[in-house]
Amino acid sequence: MMIFDSVKISEIKLKNRIIRSATHDGLADENGAPTDKMIRKYENLAKNDVGCIITGYAGVSEDGMSPYPAMLKIHNDAHMDAFKRMVDSVHQYDTPLILQIAHCGRQTSSKKIGAKKKAPTAMRHLFYPDMAEELCSEDIYRIIDDFVNAAVRAEKAGFDGVQLHGGHGYLLHDFLSPYGNRRKDEWGGTLENRCRIVEFIIKGIKEKTSLPVWIKISAEDNRKGGMDINQAVQICRRLENAGIDAIEVSCGTVEDGMNTMRSRMMPMEAVFEYREPCASFPDPLKKFSLACANLLNPMIKQPEPLENFNIFNAAEIKKNVSVPVIAVGGIHKLADMEYIVSNGMADCVSMCRAFICEPNLVKKLRDGRQTQAKCLMCNYCGLVIEKGETKCLFGKIR
Secondary structure, X not given: OHHHOOEEEOOEXXXXXXXXXXXXXXXXXXXXXXXXXHHHHHHHHHHOOOOEEEOOOEEOOHHHOOXXXXXXEOOOOOOHHXXXXXXXXXXXXXXXXXXXXXXXXXXXXXXXXXXXXXXXXXXXXXXXXXXXXXXXXXXXXXXXXXXXXXXXXXXXXXXXXXXXXXXXXXXXXXXXXXXXXXXXXXXXXXXXXXHHHHHHHHHHHHHHOOOOEXXXXXXXXXXXXXXXXXXXXXXXXXXXXXXXXXXXXXXXEHHHHHHOOOOOOOOHHHHXXXXXXXXXXXXXXXXXXXXXXXXXXXXXXXXXXXXXOOHHHHHHHHHHOOOOEEEEOOOOXXXXXXXXXXXXXXXXXXXXXXXXXXXXXXXXXXXXXXXXXXXOOOOOHHHHOOOOOOOOOOOXXX
């Protein structure tokens, strides 16, 4: 089967075409360094034959850190030894390790970062409603330098490449999408201007390092006047010209609810256990509210389809670029993985939730013990991250 064939993605050799997509692990220490537990988690994925690991996002700027606890941080040199240990631990199994680097933009809270949060345009966020301050040109150039310097540190630590987080409503996505970027200067308005910050980052990394540069994008973001596949294709062409080496195709934003991580119904028990303000309701109110929510839950329309929901956008982008394309989003069946790759819809597939449930999934699929992941796409794991370590929780809240 092609899915288990080795492949080179931007000169990085993968033992197969199944990638662990970037997943916030909630396992960094209080300063943002990878802990021994995180290193063991990545080592376990590597020794179970995953083709490549993309780390959870690592913050590049003090004012761009995640609202979730225990985020990786690579905004200074303080954690180089820990990052090197993580890289060495994964490399002993001949598994490449890509560092995802990110700035959260308005998708965080000013209280969390201890400063006024910044974004391309002064806007509120549905879940983090304090107003973001519009970035000035000086701050934009600083953030470009922060991304480039993070990549320099990644190369020194031994990572095989970096991935820019350009999707899911984070800062780079907000620049690329006309919904999040309503500027009238050289950083906004036209598609060319909206791409400028990402192109400068790519070129800066290429000048300062020899690392391949990947990007994760949301080809559609379900925002009024936002990103769509036609714009995404044009953006990907521009980024290829700027030097991007691979493109992972996702969708949606955090404001978009369960579009990025889809499930048959909202995980209401997890909402009331982990998401504020529901998590802090007094017990009687929480019990009553949860009962009401569960009654309404079957009537709440969920995005469709539940599985393989980005593959057609990935295929459209692949037709229009020459760099490798990775498809992510509800890909859990071996037959689907093989179909996607063998029909040229993407060069590789990547998964997040499936590996939270089964770190040894690739070995099981390859050995014929399973034909699909056990993950039920319940999305409890997508809410537990708001309070602590990312883990599979289905059945443990009820």
